[in-house]
Amino acid sequence: MPVKVMIPSPLRPYAGKRDSAEFSAGTVGEALGHLTTEFAELRKHLFTEDGKLRSFVNVYVNDEDIRYLAKENTPTKDGDTISIIPSIAGGVTFSGAVAVPGRAALNFARNLWSLIVPPRRIGI
Numbered sequence: 001m002p003v004k005v006m007i008p009s010p011l012r013p014y015a016g017k018r019d020s021a022e023f024s025a026g027t028v029g030e031a032l033g034h035l036t037t038e039f040a041e042l043r044k045h046l047f048t049e050d051g052k053l054r055s056f057v058n059v060y061v062n063d064e065d066i067r068y069l070a071k072e073n074t075p076t077k078d079g080d081t082i083s084i085i086p087s088i089a090g091g092v093t094f095s096g097a098v099a100v101p102g103r104a105a106l107n108f109a110r111n112l113w114s115l116i117v118p119p120r121r122i123g124i
Contacts, residue, residue, distance in 0.1 A: 003031050003076045006083045014041035028061060029072030031082055056087040
């Protein structure tokens with residue numbers, strides 16, 4: 001039974017719209033190498049030009065973060081599941097808070113305010 005590599009939704013357009021792929025691999029790096037060989041367009045989204053895993057790409061083997069194991073040299077065995085979790089970012093950060101642009105900020109503020117202050121009934 002090979003290693004299963006889970007492909008997240010944002011990367012599926014570069015992997016033939018597949019949600020997973022299976023390979024025989026002894027390490028995470030080997031499995032990702034097979035993945036990027038089969039789906040060449042994925043390479044630029046997972047690796048830098050010098051072949052290092054991009055800092056915003058998180059990889060897990062059976063729910064264990066490889067950054068705290070042996071990184072790409074983390075061994076795999078048949079039946080393991082490798083999950084690729086890209087960080088998705090947006091907005092502008094300042095003082096530890098996220099600024100939400102335009103109308104979204106107004107809608108967020110209104111919804112938050114309605115949770116804090118109960119609506120008043122208007123009587124005649």
